[in-house]
Amino acid sequence: xxxxxxxxxxxxxxxxxxxxxxxxxxxxxxxxxxxxxxxxxxxxxxxxxxxxxxxxxxxxxxxxxxxxxxxxxxxxxxxxxxxxxxxxxxxxxxxxxxxxxxxxxxxxxxxxxxxxxxxxxxxxxxxxxxxxxxxxxxxxxxxxxxxxxxxxxxxxxxxxxxxxxxxxxxxxxxxxxxxxxxxxxxxxxxxxxxxxxxxxxxxxxxxxxxxxxxxxxxxxxxxxxxxxxxxxxxxxxxxxxxxxxxxxxxxxxxxxxxxxxxxxxx
Amino acid sequence: xxxxxxxxxxxxxxxxxxxxxxxxxxxxxxxxxxxxxxxxxxxxxxxxxxxxxxxxxxxxxxxxxxxxxxxxxxxxxxxxxxxxxxxxxxxxxxxxxxxxxxxxxxxxxxxxxxxxxxxxxxxxxxxxxxxxxxxxxxxxxxxxxxxxxxxxxxxxxxxxxxxxxxxxxxxxxxxxxxxxxxxxxxxxxxxxxxxxxxxxxxxxxxxxxxxxxxxxxxxxxxxxxxxxxxxxxxxxxxxxxxxxxxxxxxxxxxxxxxxxxxxxxxxxxxxxxxxxxxxxxxxxxxxxxxxxxxxx
Numbered sequence: 001x002x003x004x005x006x007x008x009x010x011x012x013x014x015x016x017x018x019x020x021x022x023x024x025x026x027x028x029x030x031x032x033x034x035x036x037x038x039x040x041x042x043x044x045x046x047x048x049x050x051x052x053x054x055x056x057x058x059x060x061x062x063x064x065x066x067x068x069x070x071x072x073x074x075x076x077x078x079x080x081x082x083x084x085x086x087x088x089x090x091x092x093x094x095x096x097x098x099x100x101x102x103x104x105x106x107x108x109x110x111x112x113x114x115x116x117x118x119x120x121x122x123x124x125x126x127x128x129x130x131x132x133x134x135x136x137x138x139x140x141x142x143x144x145x146x147x148x149x150x151x152x153x154x155x156x157x158x159x160x161x162x163x164x165x166x167x168x169x170x171x172x173x174x175x176x177x178x179x180x181x182x183x184x185x186x187x188x189x190x191x192x193x194x195x196x197x198x199x200x201x202x203x204x205x206x207x208x209x210x211x212x213x214x215x216x217x218x219x220x221x222x223x224x225x226x227x228x229x230x231x232x233x234x235x236x237x238x239x240x241x242x243x244x245x246x247x248x249x250x251x252x253x254x255x256x257x258x259x260x261x262x263x264x265x266x
Numbered sequence: 267x268x269x270x271x272x273x274x275x276x277x278x279x280x281x282x283x284x285x286x287x288x289x290x291x292x293x294x295x296x297x298x299x300x301x302x303x304x305x306x307x308x309x310x311x312x313x314x315x316x317x318x319x320x321x322x323x324x325x326x327x328x329x330x331x332x333x334x335x336x337x338x339x340x341x342x343x344x345x346x347x348x349x350x351x352x353x354x355x356x357x358x359x360x361x362x363x364x365x366x367x368x369x370x371x372x373x374x375x376x377x378x379x380x381x382x383x384x385x386x387x388x389x390x391x392x393x394x395x396x397x398x399x400x401x402x403x404x405x406x407x408x409x410x411x412x413x414x415x416x417x418x419x420x421x422x423x424x425x426x427x428x429x430x431x432x433x434x435x436x437x438x439x440x441x442x443x444x445x446x447x448x449x450x451x452x453x454x455x456x457x458x459x460x461x462x463x464x465x466x467x468x469x470x471x472x473x474x475x476x477x478x479x480x481x482x483x484x485x486x487x488x489x490x491x492x493x494x495x496x497x498x499x500x501x502x503x504x505x506x507x508x509x510x511x512x513x514x515x516x517x518x519x520x521x522x523x524x525x526x527x528x529x530x531x532x533x534x535x536x537x538x539x540x541x542x543x544x545x546x547x548x549x550x551x552x553x554x555x556x557x558x559x560x561x562x
Binding site for chain 2: 055057074075076077079080081083086087088089090091100101104105132133134148149151152
């Protein structure tokens, strides 16, 4: 598995008639291949910007990001992307959405079919292949998005608030699916979330990011994603250790929010 | 009908009540009905009643024939109109059958729409995808679009002569701006996430154009197509009054010179029916080709 690294990454947006915005300043990390990193922080901390830089959708104004030592210059199939919503192709049914990647690469139909069937099975959508996207619930749509991104067998899966639009119950189920996929495929995952609980539960590594300028404020190595293997999610989330971490991270983010408020009030 | 009896009327007349009032099981328990616009639909029975009313008015104004409310030089009776239709269908008017007039008109609309779409959609897509091309085409599109096509008919007759060529080119002019703007709007509806997802899945630029941008723009393009068909049909019939010797418009114009009101009315009814049929056809295609429209 390839390591994902950022060296002195900075991102400055020029604002017409205003001060340039430091969306990211001096971001450095090395993520060993096969880990699940969650990015958490208040709005404006640059977590989505960082994810877009890793995906190759944005070029940083300084520094570089590398995958397996190779500099990321643009979008590529080695990095699959799952968006919050609206990224599935409504004009294709479920099967053809999942088959999109291999098809674009000229894989022949007979070879695509088993890939698609296997992935639909993995995400729990067997038998839904001929359904249209608009016939599916939000949770099922995100299952399709996961399957579609896995079809090209990427090294890294990047997720931009993938569960943000789902109701609480569906969200818990989908968290389980993401953990299952991560373990079964052994892929590197980077997941942006607004939810402290989700960041702690899913991440075996967590960056809490801070705004103005956007940066990594604290980095945690977490035991919960591993522990979830033999434990009920509810039980885990109710454990003393989990609650303690949650309070710690929450107060960290509260402090940041209060600083922002103070800053804006001044 | 378990559990449904909006007004405790007897079961045998319940269907009649529903046909008149539109009350059904989903709306029966609503207490707020006036202003509930989403629940308003077209009740077929009332459409039928208005049609019967129109036919009745037509009948009444022609009671007494030439001595009726409208005389024969102003309006034809239903019977005369029907006879004229049978004559037009079999022998034709001035040696040209109704079918020949109709097919001439339809083929002009078909050709105009074909070329208007084939030329307009790529220009619209290009305008939606490139700031340079957007700038380049903005001037002609914004300048030519407001011109009523019929204002150009005298020029087109000078350039292309009387007949098919003038009519077809006029219809291209009538439809192309609508198609350009529709395609341009269609491109703008694309969610950047879709484009980014496609790149991450290994799609090339042509694949993204063909497999993401174009299908994504289809609903808008279809809306434009429907509008353009309506505009073309209206423009054509008017253009045929002057510019051609065949076509429904031309038939009406010639009939006017001989005071054949009955032939004029047949022409008008056929124009109306074909307009309705075309709209139904485009809507049917839309349901078949873009079932995802307006869902999710």
